[in-house]
Amino acid sequence: MNRAPGLKTYAVIYLLFLYGPILILPLFAFNDASIVAFPLAGFTTKWFAEMWADPNLWKALKNSLIIALSTATLSTVLGIFAARSSVRYKWPGKPVVMGFIMLPLVLPEMIVAMSLLIVLLGIGINLSIFTVIMGHVLMCTPFAVAILTSAFQSLDRSLEEAALDLGESAASTFRLIILPLVMPGILSSFLITFTISIDEFIVANFLGSGQPILSVYIFGQFRFPAKVPSMLALGTILVGVSVVLLAIAEYFRRRGIARTGGKDTGGFL
Template sequence: MSAHRSTGRAWLRFYIVAYVVFLYLPIAIIPIFSFNNSIQAAFPLSGFTLEWYGSLLNNENLHRAFTTSLIVGFSAAFLATTIGVTVGYMEVAGGDRVSRIISSMARLPILIPGVIVGIALLILVNLAGLGPSRIAIVLGHTLVALPTAVVIMRGRFLALPKSFSEVAMDLGAHEWTTFRRIVLPLAAPAIASSFMLSFLTSFDEFIVAFFLSGTEPTLPLFVWGQLRFPKALPSVMALGSVILLASIVIATAAEIIRRRGAPVYDLPVTAKGNLPIS
């Protein structure tokens, strides 16, 4: 019986390894061929080159797209995190019905396909007279990043012992003082983590931005535009490798900060209570 069980466990371990390989192998293709000395992405590798990375250095349009992505990413991360902090706090500390409804609605975008978020906001920004623009993308990405921000912040506030703020209130501190001097500092790692992951969500987002960009494309939209040209393929691989590296560094940093700040809960997204339906 125990031999039976240990072969089962060995199979399971083998499966996990195969699964991780399946997850990472297609992604690894991009950096591998970004150094390949050929327009065609095919085996055998023909030679090592840094030419494609060099081609990124003096591409004016690419630099503009990068700047746009940074501005949009920071703005959307700021807005999503601000809303995430207030919504999460009001739901956990206040607990009234209105706050709970707002929190559910802030997590609702998980249940809306990106294409519908995109067209809904396209109509909205046209109605508001803004039209497709950087501001329009910021609004779209705030909405897309909102569920993640709310889930992270509410998880953190739930993990904070209630006694901390109760003590502050008993000593005469008002809500605002308690929030600013007690709650915010204790939640700082989660706030940083939420900001970074919201930034990353925006930085990599394509589906919604596609509808909302005017004359200023973001980085993923720039990549999309390049996909039409077979000759640009190796440069896209080089750019893609840089973007992948940036994403991995930011996500890892966010994870480290979050773990330092709160060993109590260890799941960032899609975790417990994430779905507004339950």
């Protein structure tokens, strides 16, 4: 298989460009020097210790987790309603309504954040992590709807009718048949929206009212050159956690597909 050596080279360069910078993270996180530059000065774990000892990090992490978990839960639940309704039912104005739900995908985030800020201040709502959650739900719901729509679309309509035919109500049919079969989609949606929320910066910065939030915290720390290595240490941990989370999600997704005998139509890994 050596018909297109150009393509192979292209693929290797592409991957290097994509992951090279991320590989730099752990390199300098363990480097015994406060400036990020070659040559490497020796091995140390002190940046991890320094990062670990910063109480602001823990506050930011806690807030971010609250925001991301709430956002993922809310937008996935909203996504289930919207996707189910758009796939299964006909109602007047559906294209318009679905269009508006999906619109935040393409709206500039900066504009959304600014207008939200103006409106919230205008009606006198105090900024807090709750306002950040609101903003994030707005942004993440379109992703949830997109993922869940394809999950609901792959359901054979006869399955529902069969459950009804065998005496179940609409509610118990949803619980016993539909929900288990779209569960991989729900997990995907939860994971994606969680990931989007946890590293989102603009809305968090505008609507967070100076609360420590992970992305805002990291951005702030970069102003101090001495803090950069400990932020690289934090980044290293975040990358590690992301890979583990993704692997777990993919494991469950593949198991779900194998259990129902479906065809694997691609996932994250």
